[in-house]
Amino acid sequence: MLPQRTSPDNTIFRWLLLLSLSGISFSIQFREAPQFYNSPECPSPATANWLCNPNITHIAMTLDKVYLRGTMAAILSIVLHSSCPENIAFHFIASSSDSASLRQSISSSFPYLRFSVYDFDDSLVESKISTSIRAALDRPLNYARTYLAQILPECVTRVVYLDSDLVVVDDITLLSSINLGEESVLGAPEYCNANFTAYFTMNFWANPTLSLTFAGRKACYFNTGVMVIDLERWRRGGYTERIEEWMELQKRMRIYELGSLPPFLLVFAGKIVRVEHRWNQHGLGGDNLRGLCRDLHPGKVSLLHWSGKGKPWARLDAGRPCPLDALWAPYDLYQTPFSLEA
Ligand SMILES: *[C@@H]1O[C@H](CO)[C@@H](O)[C@H](O)[C@H]1NC(C)=O
Ligand SMILES: *[C@@H]1O[C@H](CO)[C@@H](O)[C@H](O)[C@H]1NC(C)=O
Numbered sequence: 237m238l239p240q241r242t243s244p245d246n247t248i249f250r251w252l253l254l255l256s257l258s259g260i261s262f263s264i265q266f267r268e269a270p271q272f273y274n275s276p277e278c279p280s281p282a283t284a285n286w287l288c289n290p291n292i293t294h295i296a297m298t299l300d301k302v303y304l305r306g307t308m309a310a311i312l313s314i315v316l317h318s319s320c321p322e323n324i325a326f327h328f329i330a331s332s333s334d335s336a337s338l339r340q341s342i343s344s345s346f347p348y349l350r351f352s353v354y355d356f357d358d359s360l361v362e363s364k365i366s367t368s369i370r371a372a373l374d375r376p377l378n379y380a381r382t383y384l385a386q387i388l389p390e391c392v393t394r395v396v397y398l399d400s401d402l403v404v405v406d407d408i409t410l411l412s413s414i415n416l417g418e419e420s421v422l423g424a425p426e427y428c429n430a431n432f433t434a435y436f437t438m439n440f441w442a443n444p445t446l447s448l449t450f451a452g453r454k455a456c457y458f459n460t461g462v463m464v465i466d467l468e469r470w471r472r473g474g475y476t477e478r479i480e481e482w483m484e485l486q487k488r489m490r491i492y493e494l495g496s497l498p499p500f501l502l503v504f505a506g507k508i509v510r511v512e513h514r515w516n517q518h519g520l521g522g523d524n525l526r527g528l529c530r531d532l533h534p535g536k537v538s539l540l541h542w543s544g545k546g547k548p549w550a551r552l553d554a555g556r557p558c559p560l561d562a563l564w565a566p567y568d569l570y571q572t573p574f575s576l577e578a
Contacts, residue, residue, distance in 0.1 A: 266305075266345045266569045269312050278320035286350055288391035292325045293318075293412045296384050296395045298377045299328040299338045299353065303400040305549050306542075308345055309567035313403035315349070316567075320409065326351040327388055327395065329380040331358055345569055354387050356380050364483045365495065378496045381460060382479050385470040393468045399461035401521065401547055403567050406514075406538035416466050416509050421475060423464040423509035425516045430457035432505070435498050440491040453506030460500050461543055462516040464509075478503050514538040520560055521546040529558035540564070 274281065279291040286292055295314065299307055307328075315321040330338050332355040339353040358376040365379065380387070381397050388395060396412045398404075414423050432455055433441065441447050470476070482499040485491060492498035514536040521544025522528040530544070540563055542548050548564035551557045557565075 265571065266308055266341060267571050268344065269315070269346050269569060271348045272315045272318070272321035274322045275319045278323055281320075281322045286325065287352075287389055292323055292350075293320075293409050294325050294327060294388070294392050294395045295408065295412075296327040296329065296381075296388065296397045297400060298356075298380050299330040299335070299342070299400075300375075300377055301334060301338070304338065304341060305568065305570050306400040306402075306547065308342075308569045309549075309564060310398060310400060310402055310404070311342075311346060311349070312569060313405065313567045314408050315346075317405055318407050318409065322348075322350075324350065324408065327384075327392070328353045329356045329377065329384075329387060330354070331356055331377060356383075356387070364480060364487070381463070382476055382496070382499075384465065385467045385476060388467060393466065395465050395467055397460075397463045397465060399541065399543070401543065402461065402539055402541040403564055404539050405563075411462075411511070411515050411538070412464060414464055414509065414511060416464065416469075419469070420507065420509045421466050421469045421473060422504050422507075423511045424458040424460070424462060425511045425513045426456040426458050426508065428454075428456040432457055432501075435494070435501060436492050437490055439489055446491065449502060450506065455501070455505035457501065458505065458508060459516055459518050459541070459543065460497050461518065461541055462511075462539060464511065475503060512536075512538075516541050518543045520544065520548075520558070522558065529560070532560065 281291060282289050297307055297310065311326065315324060318324060326349060328338070328342065328351060330353055335353050335355050342349065342351060342353070356377060360383070361376045361379040365376070384395060384397060394412065396408065416423055432450075435457065479499045479502075482491075482502045486499075513533060515538050517532050517537050517539060518541040519530050520532075520540060521542040522530045523545050532540075540560070542564065546558070548557065548561040549568065549570070551561055552565060552568075
């Protein structure tokens with residue numbers, strides 16, 4: 237979809253000029269999304285104290301400047317495909333340094349969205365993380381998912397955590413309402429064909445005590461970019477502390493390479509509820525260095541995830557998209573400053 241070239245509204249144009257002359261620099265980067273309405277059969281959204289209303293579906297995502305365009309597309313895809321969009325509440329975790337401007341961006345593009353922005357204190361994890369081979373994975377905000385149970389209000393008892401490089405093409409409540417059984421804390425698609433051994437170092441497997449971690453568990457890889465979390469069970473079981481213990485150990489002896497994922501595997505692999513693979517068609521980012529494009533995995537599609545090095549917006553901007561990037565483009569709210577034709 238090409239940005240429409242329209243002639244600038246004269247009033248807005250003069251207003252922009254005035255502001256830029258007064259030394260305030262800014263640019264309108266994202267379009268406003270349309271408003272979406274509940275279908276008649278939706279449970280009442282009850283506007284008073286919506287945060288604690290059990291009819292609300294909660295979604296948590298991180299928010300930062302680099303991935304803002306991806307986050308915007310993800311939000312639009314979620315409300316667009318939901319039959320009860322007014323019953324969705326978003327919880328955005330942002331670095332304290334730019335949470336105010338990011339909050340402003342979200343409310344400009346989604347004036348009708350129920351959302352909260354939470355300041356994430358980078359120093360909370362900075363002391364706990366070790367430098368990893370892929371430095372990008374060690375951005376403190378990547379660890380926000382470990383702290384959701386503390387960051388979100390107590391009355392929020394279940395949340396869907398989503399990465400910012402994905403779009404949802406199905407009703408998100410089908411995912412959020414999965415049965416977590418009697419005791420599971422977490423639900424996610426599992427990949428038992430992935431080589432689980434490879435996520436940990438020889439240090440780990442050679443240590444008799446450590447390698448026993450997975451004894452008696454049918455441990456499979458899962459991607460932490462799409463997870464359904466029971467926050468009550470998480471809080472009760474002290475899972476943040478359990479993950480932190482592994483992070484502390486990693487600092488003392490290298491037991492894994494990648495940043496925030498392996499501690500989740502250590503604590504949860506083999507204990508999660510299996511979600512259908514349609515809810516994480518992952519890997520679409522491919523390998524940007526080699527310009528590799530990935531195809532969909534066989535089966536149905538409810539969520540497309542551009543995990544991996546390449547991102548669809550970057551490839552589209554560069555004029556070298558992968559075929560599946562065309563499925564992301566319709567949700568892109570970004571507009572170049574040139575579309576104002578100032
Ligand atoms: C949830 O929705 C149902 C069905 O619309 C409604 O009867 C109930 O009052 C709602 N609950 C709250 C707490 O608003
Ligand atoms: C799995 O990964 C480990 C460590 O990287 C490797 O030694 C092993 O050969 C792999 N196994 C298979 C079946 O590919």
